[in-house]
Amino acid sequence: KAGVTQTPRYLIKTRGQQVTLSCSPISGHRSVSWYQQTPGQGLQFLFEYFSETQRNKGNFPGRFSGRQFSNSRSEMNVSTLELGDSALYLCASSPGAGGWFFGPGTRLTVL
């Protein structure tokens, strides 16, 4: 089976812009979650989706949003980008209780 794929792998944006990141889960996985990784804060949970419904949300401002489509693919959006949003954004998918499987991440740089 193919692993979790994320596009794009690298992205450079300027402050004030918005960005959309995409995640395709492992085939058959209906749960998708997103994490932000920075050197200072480490890995922080953003949100989790199951069957197009957001089940959990981390402590991030409303500028961070996400959604899941009927084919389980997911997108996350960050509006009005700030310098502090520069990070590696990781997507993970899960079949249920078997564990979360992570993609390679999207490296976002905000200038």
Add this chain to the structure above:
Amino acid sequence: AQSVTQPDIHITVSEGASLELRCNYSYGATPYLFWYVQSPGQGLQLLLKYFSGDTLVQGIKGFEAEFKRSQSSFNLRKPSVHWSDAAEYFCAVGAPSGGSNYKLTFGKGTLLTVNP
């Protein structure tokens, strides 16, 4: 709320030496525990997980971890380290988030350097 502490930010070992990475967690119920490894520029790879049962868990790449409830610990071990094990290691605890799934809370990570 759950939390994870990895006391060692950076560990250096010689190739062939044994390894133990420490992880302590705080969680009110029986935890789901995980170890992940991240190579530079890569995502996270699951090494092993503990849900219940046998407290000694075997994982991939020759790693194992032992769950000790009395010490709230889930330390990762490997008897003989290879140069390719150099990476950052993350311990995580899972809290139920609905259905059969759970939200992961990660420790800050331990960077492993392997000397030839």
